[in-house]
Amino acid sequence: MTISIWRYSHFVLALASSLFLFIASITGVVLAIEPISHQAKGFAMQDLDKVSLATTIDALNSTYEEVFSLEVESSDFVKASVLTTEMETLDIYIDAKTGEQLGEVQERLFFYSFATNLHRSLFLKSIGRFFVGLISLLLFLIAVTGLLLLAKRQGGFKRIFSKVQKDYFELHYHVILSRWFFIPIVIVALTGVYLSAEKFELLPDTKIAHQEIEFLKTTQKYTSINEIPFFKETSLNNVRKVEFPFSEDPEDYYQIELQDREIRVNQQTGQIISSADYPFVQLASRLSWVLHTGEGSVLWSIVLLLASASILFFMYSGFAMTLKRRKKVKAITIMPDKDECEFVILVGSETGTTYDFARRFYNGLTAQGKNVFLTELNKYDIIAPALSAVEGKAEHIFIFTATYGEGEPPTNARKFEAIFPTIRQPNKINYAVVGFGSLEYTDYCKFAIQVDSLLQIHQDFQPLMPLYKINNADFADFERWVEQLSELLRFSLSVEKPKLKKRNYKKITFKVVERTELNVDDTFLIRLKAKKKTSFTSGDLLSVFPDGTDIPRQYSIASMGNEILLSVKKHEFGKGSSYLHSLNKGDTIQAVIDSNPNFHFPKKSASAVLISNGTGIAPFLGIMEQNCDTKINLFWGGRTVASSAIYDDILTGIISKNQNNTIHKSHSREGSKEYVQNLILQQKDIVLQTVQEGGVVMICGSLTMQHDILDVLEGLLAEHSGINFDELQHNGQLKMDCY
Numbered sequence: 150m151t152i153s154i155w156r157y158s159h160f161v162l163a164l165a166s167s168l169f170l171f172i173a174s175i176t177g178v179v180l181a182i183e184p185i186s187h188q189a190k191g192f193a194m195q196d197l198d199k200v201s202l203a204t205t206i207d208a209l210n211s212t213y214e215e216v217f218s219l220e221v222e223s224s225d226f227v228k229a230s231v232l233t234t235e236m237e238t239l240d241i242y243i244d245a246k247t248g249e250q251l252g253e254v255q256e257r258l259f260f261y262s263f264a265t266n267l268h269r270s271l272f273l274k275s276i277g278r279f280f281v282g283l284i285s286l287l288l289f290l291i292a293v294t295g296l297l298l299l300a301k302r303q304g305g306f307k308r309i310f311s312k313v314q315k316d317y318f319e320l321h322y323h324v325i326l327s328r329w330f331f332i333p334i335v336i337v338a339l340t341g342v343y344l345s346a347e348k349f350e351l352l353p354d355t356k357i358a359h360q361e362i363e364f365l366k367t368t369q370k371y372t373s374i375n376e377i378p379f380f381k382e383t384s385l386n387n388v389r390k391v392e393f394p395f396s397e398d399p400e401d402y403y404q405i406e407l408q409d410r411e412i413r414v415n416q417q418t419g420q421i422i423s424s425a426d427y428p429f430v431q432l433a434s435r436l437s438w439v440l441h442t443g444e445g446s447v448l449w450s451i452v453l454l455l456a457s458a459s460i461l462f463f464m465y466s467g468f469a470m471t472l473k474r475r476k477k478v479k480a481i482t483i484m485p486d487k488d489e490c491e492f493v494i495l496v497g498s499e500t501g502t503t504y505d506f507a508r509r510f511y512n513g514l515t516a517q518g519k520n521v522f523l524t525e526l527n528k529y530d531i532i533a534p535a536l537s538a539v540e541g542k543a544e545h546i547f548i549f550t551a552t553y554g555e556g557e558p559p560t561n562a563r564k565f566e567a568i569f570p571t572i573r574q575p576n577k578i579n580y581a582v583v584g585f586g587s588l589e590y591t592d593y594c595k596f597a598i599q600v601d602s603l604l605q606i607h608q609d610f611q612p613l614m615p616l617y618k619i620n621n622a623d624f625a626d627f628e629r630w631v632e633q634l635s636e637l638l639r640f641s642l643s644v645e646k647p648k649l650k651k652r653n654y655k656k657i658t659f660k661v662v663e664r665t666e667l668n669v670d671d672t673f674l675i676r677l678k679a680k681k682k683t684s685f686t687s688g689d690l691l692s693v694f695p696d697g698t699d700i701p702r703q704y705s706i707a708s709m710g711n712e713i714l715l716s717v718k719k720h721e722f723g724k725g726s727s728y729l730h731s732l733n734k735g736d737t738i739q740a741v742i743d744s745n746p747n748f749h750f751p752k753k754s755a756s757a758v759l760i761s762n763g764t765g766i767a768p769f770l771g772i773m774e775q776n777c778d779t780k781i782n783l784f785w786g787g788r789t790v791a792s793s794a795i796y797d798d799i800l801t802g803i804i805s806k807n808q809n810n811t812i813h814k815s816h817s818r819e820g821s822k823e824y825v826q827n828l829i830l831q832q833k834d835i836v837l838q839t840v841q842e843g844g845v846v847m848i849c850g851s852l853t854m855q856h857d858i859l860d861v862l863e864g865l866l867a868e869h870s871g872i873n874f875d876e877l878q879h880n881g882q883l884k885m886d887c888y
Contacts, residue, residue, distance in 0.1 A: 155301070156560070159294040163467055166287040169271070169280060171464060176268035177337070177457030183261050184224070184443045184450040192242040192251045193225040194385075200245045202388055202405075203380035208248030210374070219391040223445025227385065228254060245385055282345025288460075289338035292331055295463075299327055301554040304590055311879070314587040315621055317473070319466035320500070326459050333456035340441035347434050355431040357411060359423035370417045377419030383407075474501035487532055490522040491542050497526045497550030497562030497596065502622050503585045505647075507549040513631070513644040526550060526562035526600075529569060545613065545638075546578050548600055551585045556595030569603055579613040580604050583630060587621050588878040588885075594618045613637060618856075625888060626852050654692070654701075656739040657683055661732045662712060667719060668795045670788055672764060675729055677713045677738070687771030688748035688886065691715065692741040695728035701741065702726075705748075705849060705886060707771030716767035716796075748847070748886040754779050756844035758836050760858055762786040762825050765850025765887070766796060772847075773803045773810045782811045782835050786825030786854070788818045825850075826857045829865075836862070837869050840877060848885045855887040 163170075194200070205227065209216045215232040222228060227245045232238055240254040270277030300306045302324065303313075313324050346352055371377050387407055394401035394416045402422055403414040409432070413422040443450030487493070492514055498504035507523060514521045524532055526548065553559045558566070582604065584597025594616075601616040614637065617630045624646060635642040662676040677691075687708040692701035702725025707714040719726045732738065750757070750772045757779055759769040766785050773781055787793050793800075793814060803810050813832060815823040829836055839846065846862070848855055862883075863874040877883045 155294050155297045159291060159298060160467070160471060162287050162291045162294065163464065166284050166291070167464060169284040170288060170460065172271065173268060173281065173284060174457045174460040174464075176264045177460075178454055179264040180261065180268060181443055181450050181454035181457060184445065185447050185454075187226075188224055188447045188450075190226075190242075190252065192227075194227055194245045195225075197221065197225060197227075197245065197386040198384045200385045201381050202383045202385060202391070203375045203377065205243075205245045205248070205385060206374045206380065206391070208246065209243070212248040216393050218393060219388075221385055221388050221390070223439060225445070278345060278348055282342055282349070285338050285341030285345060289335060289342065292334050292338060295327055296331055299324065299331075301557075304555045304592060308591075312589050314589050319469040319473075323463060323466040323470065326462060330456050330459040333452050334460065336440050337453065337456060340437040343433065343437045344441060347437075352430050352434075353428070355428055355434070357425040357427060357431075359411070359413065359425045361423050362421055371419055377414075379414055379419050379421065470500075476501075484522060485520040487522040489542060490520040491544045492519055492521040493532055493543050493546045494521060494523040495526045495529060495532070495546065495548045495550075495565075496523065497548075497559040497565070497600075499551055499553045499559035499561075503549050503551040503559075506583075506585065506622070506627055509644045510547070510549070510631070513642050517640055517642060526558070526565040527568075529565055530572065543576070544579060546580045546610075548580065548582045548597075548604075549585065550582070550597050550600060552590075552592055552594055552596040554592075556592035556599075558596045562596070566599065566603065576609065578610055580610050581612070581614040581634065582616050583627075584616060584618045585622060586618065588883070591876070591879060593620075593878075620885075623852075629852050654694075654741045656694075656741055657681070659713070659738050659740055661734055661736045661738070663734060664730070664732060665795060667730070669791045670763070671719045672792070672795060673717055673719065673730060674795060675715050675717060675732065676709070677715070677740075678711065679713075680737070683742060685713065685742045685744075686749055687775070688750065688768045689745045690743040692743055693725055693729060694739060695724040698724060702728075703743065705745075705765070705768045706742070707767045707769075707774075709771055709774055714767065714770060714799075716764040716770075718764050745886065748849075748884050750847070751845050751881075754845050755842050756780040756839045757782070758839045758844065758846045759783045760825060760829065760846070760848045760850075760854075762850040762854045763792075765848075765854075768849055768886070769847070770796065770799055770803070773807070774799075776807055776810060778809065780809050780811075782813065782832070782839070784813045784815075784825050784828045784832070786815045786817065786823075786828070786850075789816055790819055792816070824857070825854060826861045829858065829861050833865050833869070837865060840866065840872055840882060843880075844882065846877070846883050848883075848887060850887055852887045855885060 205219065206216075209219065209229055209231065213229075213231040214234050214236070217230040217232070220228045226242050228240065229243050229248075230238070230240050239250075242251045242254065243249060244251060266272060269281060271280060273280070300309055303309050303311055309328055313321060315321065316324075343352075374380050389406040389408060391406075392404040394403060397416070399415065399417055401416065403416055405412050405414060410424055410426045412424045414420070415422055439445060440449070443453045494507050494511055496504050496507040498507070511521050511523045520542070522532065550562055551559050557563075582597055582601040584594030584601075586592075586594040586597070597616060597618065604610040605612065614630075614634060619626045619630070628644065628646075631642055631644055658680045659677040660680060662678050664675045665673045667673050685706055685708055687706060689706045689708075690703045691706050691713060692703050694701055704715045704717060704725075707716070715729070717726050717729050719730050748768070757772075759772065759781060761769055761783075762785065766783075769783055769785075773783065785793070800812055804812065813828050815825050815828045817824050836846070838844075848858055859874075862877070866872055866874050866877065872880075
């Protein structure tokens, strides 16, 4: 499958640097812990801006026999090298105000020294330093190409932090974590490059030259450091290091490193003898060091630790994604000659998911003895001669395509729109377009819509089916499309389902409180109560395991007090529904509650429109039963008046309890024979008002109903509302759980 240059670059860079990057990340995690453990010693001084250099030097001179140096660490630890009254030379941490010893400076742990050498040079000295610098540069390029891919996936740079489409674990968190750690990783990479360049002397010279300062000769000499103006006016937060005079000789001076310059001060007169400003390169080196190591900041050290750990996760998830993508787009090794095929499948897929659907469809057709040719949309010019040849056998063309970024074609479909008009098509060809996307993105199935429009205006392409859109790679929805196609083609067609990973379920024991008899539609209600305290809410899913199977059957929950209410349609050969119908009051079952937060009723919503058909009413019964202040309109569709009788007692109780709940019913087999979408059109003012005041629209029921409702909603919003359909989804005002 064709992949984009950015995706290819991202992968190649990661692959080339993987071993070194792994070592650098592991040691990076270790070294990020060091500043945190150092700060935990508790020797940091508070309010150094209020402590003068004179105070600290005077305290040291009063406490110790001799002082050699004073240093203020970026961690705000104040360190001094002193000779004690017992004639012992020590490096100690002190209280800046009193000179009191807080603790001795310990030798660095071998563990950290080992990690540092491995991190800096891989124990290869200069060659190793070069490789580490190169890997830092590659890490920067990996981050940049990753950002470009992220922006394209999310629909532009402005939408980078918008909601992330549901997907498998590795891909989902690869996207989420990349948004949060892009900046820290770029900082780590660039500072790593800078520090490596400094070690190889590739930066301008940072040596400083002191400039002698002319000053008025004075006979005034100070007897105490506290009397010298410079020392009294300089606070410790501006000081990095002080080298003390070796003797009391006037020729010996204080050499002081401030934050921005270095000065020499006469110890007797307090006059500044010379000064040298630090060059920009040296200041940049110091900043790079702090940013790269986290020295002096617990918060930034934690960020660096998480960033290093995230790189390890990106390596794992990136390779896992690559393997999954390659597995999905595994080439079909033996395919009939394109000129002999009556079915042609063209695919536009960026991550491989759509290609996997196409491959399963291909296998389903070939299982029926059909000759099928599958290729990318970019290769339409290769397949076109087979479609246009007089003796060509092609009768049907199916286009499966995703949409990437801001309504753009996937990489392996980007040439199609340019190629299509250039190909002459003398034969009549039936076609169907299936769009794959996510309603969480504003340009839902946009490229599929564009492709379908191209084919519609071409006189020799005849639509076999309307454009079909599949949200979030819903395989059940895809099976529904295959079922409809099978009826049109007049032969049995099925597709292999993806294999589900085995999951360790924490099953809960439930007791059957009540089960109704079947109604005219073979529907029944069943109430369950957990034997131990269990949390759940309306819209969650109950996974039931029929006897003799590990495959769960899921049912949407209505939370009725401390009980669960399920609405189930019994199918003749349905294992789950037959199992539940066989239960009687007092029986127990083992089941699992799966939280479904994307279909929970909002905690705050001025109004709501709930749309369902058949058994899809279940979660809405619980929502309305627990409703307090929200104005709710329920639209429900059933076959006959008798179909709703099973819910009448519950609905009557809900309405009598709360006048904010209103119910609208339609019946497709009686009276005016209307479907629930007809109700929506009739009561469009209620729907539009709910949308405009920020209310929520929730849909539960069959996928066919969902498609019809979405078409109606899209039309209503386009005609009457300032909010478009994409905004409705993006704002979290549209929630769906259909089957």
